[in-house]
Amino acid sequence: MSLTNKNNTELTELDFHLSEVAHIGHAAIYVTDMKRSLWFFTDVVGLYVTKETEDRVYLRAWQDWDHHTLILIQSDQSGLDHFGWRVNSEKALLVYEDKLKKQNIDYEWIEAGTEAGQGDAIKFRSPSGIPIELYWEMEKCVADETTISKYPSHPMKYTGRGAAPRRFDHVNVMVNDVVKEQNWWTDFLGINHRYYTQNKEDIRMGSWLSKTNIAHELALMRNSNQNGAHLHHVAYFLDTPDDLIRALNLMAENDIKIEWGPGKHGTSGAQFLYAFEPSGNRVELWTGGMLIFAPDWQPIEWNAKKGQLGLDMWGSTPPESYLTYGTKIK
Amino acid sequence: MSLTNKNNTELTELDFHLSEVAHIGHAAIYVTDMKRSLWFFTDVVGLYVTKETEDRVYLRAWQDWDHHTLILIQSDQSGLDHFGWRVNSEKALLVYEDKLKKQNIDYEWIEAGTEAGQGDAIKFRSPSGIPIELYWEMEKCVADETTISKYPSHPMKYTGRGAAPRRFDHVNVMVNDVVKEQNWWTDFLGINHRYYTQNKEDIRMGSWLSKTNIAHELALMRNSNQNGAHLHHVAYFLDTPDDLIRALNLMAENDIKIEWGPGKHGTSGAQFLYAFEPSGNRVELWTGGMLIFAPDWQPIEWNAKKGQLGLDMWGSTPPESYLTYGTKIK
Amino acid sequence: MSLTNKNNTELTELDFHLSEVAHIGHAAIYVTDMKRSLWFFTDVVGLYVTKETEDRVYLRAWQDWDHHTLILIQSDQSGLDHFGWRVNSEKALLVYEDKLKKQNIDYEWIEAGTEAGQGDAIKFRSPSGIPIELYWEMEKCVADETTISKYPSHPMKYTGRGAAPRRFDHVNVMVNDVVKEQNWWTDFLGINHRYYTQNKEDIRMGSWLSKTNIAHELALMRNSNQNGAHLHHVAYFLDTPDDLIRALNLMAENDIKIEWGPGKHGTSGAQFLYAFEPSGNRVELWTGGMLIFAPDWQPIEWNAKKGQLGLDMWGSTPPESYLTYGTKIK
């Protein structure tokens, strides 16, 4: 079954020009210990449960307007199920179906409601195998009587629980060939290239991309092991560096392993921490940094001499695990 | 003279669909005491001079990538000269010329270089009389030997001087009829409506708009005096609430009148201070708040019961001057 | 019954020289709505319950080392029961008993355990009628299995709940005659005078005192109504201005009336907020400011011209209630 069949919509040339990916919407990840992972994401990170099903929990940050920005799926192996990206119109889904067909990329329609809150979605993989779902319809999150805020700008009450990130921010995947993958995301999906790092042999070590004004919604980092795409991390945005310190304190008190940080990425200017949630997926909490407004933005190069400062402008070096460890992409 | 004549470019229907305003770029304001105003914007606020001419000084924040984001113009009366908005292509200027003609809106071409760093621009006024320049070309700011940073993401060294805002953020104008003005900005220029306030008589008190993901690039507030459009303020973005406190401290020590703040706008969630620069124009420094990603964002209403919380969610009320004082629009 | 009788301790001249008040330890206040007040102090402010009895709840901040720093007592009228100040030795209690006798000040011994965790205490009133208890012994707070921290410097786990103040800080009382009251605290109890404000008629408007290095442990402010001593507020210390913003956000979301703030006291340099707990007692949360180390510190005068800046160095003025409203001292 496909959406196209439902509506018999005709696509004009203009539709092709106007159809775009709008922004990243959510990540769906596998966890091996749902109970502990859920505790981490709610009590330590401070997300809120929108919905629970037999094997899934849908979560959002306090100012995420959408039904969910993270899905935890019980599994026997941690890793990535898919990333959801919202398109800018219903028709855009059909446009992308057409483009996928033309490029002979396998895809499938995911029927509305299969993922709670989400309308029909089209699912496919990037050249490196990153599972992507494009969707148009997404329910808004709804506060109940006890969580509703008097502020219309608050989708729910700010409670300050846990690290209390404001919103979902970005995702990061380790791939074998960054250049190839980045080109595809930019050319096929229109996600702009923002900055990149090159090593001494002039091999691309990382590329950061965004469709919106935030510094990046998707990061692609070279997998040192060259054993295929792996989920590197999902990231939520904190309001301030003090919130980052608060997050570090909460993780430290709760025996969560802090892999790296606090530090400050030179590339984006954002302060960061990386930690492992109880099922082994890496999570980043970050804050600050730049927005990008120029419609003709030229990607910033961080060459071999500068690259380390791109990772941490204060001079620390990432632990080995940061460059090699990722969780499975199914 | 007009750009159209220079190039004889033909415009297709697609050009009309794809041409857009990209983002607000700068404000040009009049100051009566250039020396003191310049001291304020450089030493207290912490902007940097890009260029000085006989009667103008071009300024930018440390991470503004463009040649300038603020122009001070010596005059016998403080106020607004114009706002510059960048479009998303050179052709978009011609598209807007065509639209202006069709709507019988007076306009003129401002030749490249008339404003330092800027290419050809088209100048016209909104219904309320707000002077607007649309431009495509803008030189990048260039650091010299003493101000260049080793970080490619820093257009110049971060020195921490003054309040040290990261970037230009938004502008605010008081107008007689907010609804009419807002509709025009949204319909004619495509600037999205983000949130608005209504008073007890259900009159629109304010509307906030942006083309980008930031909460607003342009605010329109009802002029209580109903004596026409006036510049309310220009705003720069600080990285953190602590930077706001630092800014308050610096203003207090330097006898700069803090009109209102610190407070937190309920509408955007941003923390703010308002102060008057020595020539009497109001300036806002603010930090934090929300970004807006939804392509189908519905403007948030703050009705009479909520409106005051929209102005300050912590409960303070703006001083009378905040609702009545603005500087001249020439 | 008196301690003196128990031990028949002889006091030497040296005992008189070495006996001192060490620091303020806690406040015991009356609340009319225990349930709501307790919710406020635990969920919004973020204190922890050490012990509950029929009509009392003992509370502490996460890094308060003592058994409690605040006692809530159910009553039909909100206000102050007493302030507890710790002395620097057991003998100091006897020294103060002797001094009280010599000055014909009424006092009574409060037997160990009457106040949970506290040893024998001697209770009396200042000239303005402020109830004071001096004590030497105080149990340490004890974390249980679920709240114990792996950090020996954390008396309990840092959980980040509510505004999460680090520790009890100071108290403030409105009195009719500030000079007289201040002199007594300095002369009789050895609490150093740190800074003071004078009005246009050169009447003392406020005096701030401390025995320790913090800017003040006790504030005395002139009661504009001249109707006797009233509790103005009790204050807890937050780590950072960002924590203050977090506190403001939590209070705003939870419909707690913020009376004044955020602002910055010029006198101490500390950032503040004032709010009313549900039973009507005023509470301050504050952060930052100076420590005082000089053994020969001269009190800083804020005269009529400067006084307002002493209250808020950023220029706001306190609401009328701040200068007139206090809760009852029984």
Next chain:
Amino acid sequence: MSLTNKNNTELTELDFHLSEVAHIGHAAIYVTDMKRSLWFFTDVVGLYVTKETEDRVYLRAWQDWDHHTLILIQSDQSGLDHFGWRVNSEKALLVYEDKLKKQNIDYEWIEAGTEAGQGDAIKFRSPSGIPIELYWEMEKCVADETTISKYPSHPMKYTGRGAAPRRFDHVNVMVNDVVKEQNWWTDFLGINHRYYTQNKEDIRMGSWLSKTNIAHELALMRNSNQNGAHLHHVAYFLDTPDDLIRALNLMAENDIKIEWGPGKHGTSGAQFLYAFEPSGNRVELWTGGMLIFAPDWQPIEWNAKKGQLGLDMWGSTPPESYLTYGTKIK
């Protein structure tokens, strides 16, 4: 020449009981590159010059009330000249002279004015050879017309230059035998023991001491090289973690080597950075952490299992240099 001779003051038993060290006042250090070191301490750290002589520069932080808290002395080798500790009365100097004599500790009188702003001082060394000056008189710093603040609580205008620490905080020395040294400071000088770390062999790795309520004014760390006492670092206090980030940014931009940090000492709870000033002395900037009020404080033990968390509660480990590198004590 000695003070004793000048005044023929008789000392009573009470004088011995009441005479105390009040607080640490300043550090005098050697620098090999005065120009660059001065640039670092003024432009990057943000201290202010009180006085310059041929080979010395006297510096203070913006809210240091004393004439100076740091002296840079031009030399051919970087390191420590002495630490100055203020006593609580003029007589206390004579009391300590008497005690030094009784303990056969060499000392000398340093005449008033030898160190600018300072009265007569008595100089001697700790068992490990740390040079100490005790003094009573110290001029206050004086702002001039351009630096005077309208706030009586500001010894000079807050300008926000550089990292802008509020005040001098503490010093740290590596010694061969921490236990022996700590006992002497506590027993002879009355500086309280606050917390300490033990290694797996139960050898004392570090001890932290203070006379005032701040967590420590003096740290003693075991010299892994066992080659005698070396200056480890001098530390200034920043108001907030955001100020620390600002400091890190300024150091990074100015090519100052950040040795370690940002991190958070578990022992004190303070956030830190360590960097080397251009002449090679280590400097710490820190913020936050606990105050200690209990007159009967028991030193907190961090045993081998906990010790690393005492150094950084977020889990990072200090670089090798941190445990081995110090500058010379003359």
